[in-house]
Amino acid sequence: MLALFAVATVFLVPLHWHLAGAAAWAGCAGLVWRDSEPRLRRRLLVLLGCLAVLSATDINPSTSDRNFFQVGVPFFLVILVPALILGKTDPGTIRYRFWPERARRLDVFYTVLSAPLAWSLLKLYWWLEPDLYTHWTMPPEPEAGPIRRLFLGINLVGIWDELFFVNTVFAVLRSLFRFRVANALQAVVYTSVLFDMAFTGWGVAIVAVFAWTQGSMFERSESLVWVLLVHLVVDFFLVAGIVGSYYPGTGLDFLWRHGM
Secondary structure, eight states, X not given: OHHHHHHHHHHHTTSOOHHHHHHHHHHHHHHHHHOSOHHHHHHHHHHHHHHHHHHTSOOOOOXXXXXXXXXXXXXXXXXXXXXXXXXXXXXXXXOOOOSOSSOOHHHHHHHHHHHHHHXXXXXXXXXXXXXXXXXXXXXXXXXXXXXXXXXXXXXXXXXXXXXXXXXXXXHHHHTXXXXXXXXXXXXXXXXXXXXXXXXXXXXXXXXXXXXXXXXXXXXXXXXXXXXXXXXXXXXHHHHHHHHHHHSTTOSHHHHHHTXX
């Protein structure tokens, strides 16, 4: 069942093999429907519905008004609808707990450490994939408006990443399966969608590791604050890398000067 879910995710989202993906999706749905456990049926069918929505969405990194709407609406639906449905049928499965019940030193340490780690990892990624920045279209000369839109778009997607992949997909899977299984499967979904967004090539391995660590942090802290902070740190350096690649000599300093 879970293998078919993973196969359907990869086939439908990053590869766009719609016929094979639909067959895997239908096979998974059939096994879920026949399962004797009602809570498993409800929760996995909700995730399969989310997968169907994402497979029908043209996921791309454009910052145009049209794309904000075309991608933003389905992205919003896959976090809102599961929370509404499971909030009534399975309360507590999806919990928007922002602050941890207790602060753990390890969470604070990892969040602080994420800044140099993110900078180093993105430097490596840029070296391995020097054309990565071209996934995001920018004007020939640096302008504050387009760069602010880039900053806003990437950060909004980053927040959505954690609300969907970790707070929804991982949380639902974790309510049914042991940690390693749930975290591995959410990493497949995480990596698949971000591959479709822009993170191709070596990005598959890098995003998969990042997704695993985010799920691990959420498992221990049961709060969103740490995973969101870490992701926004990564996104800040990502925007700086894109800006610096398009306009050599700019980057972090340009972002600071323009209040980003």
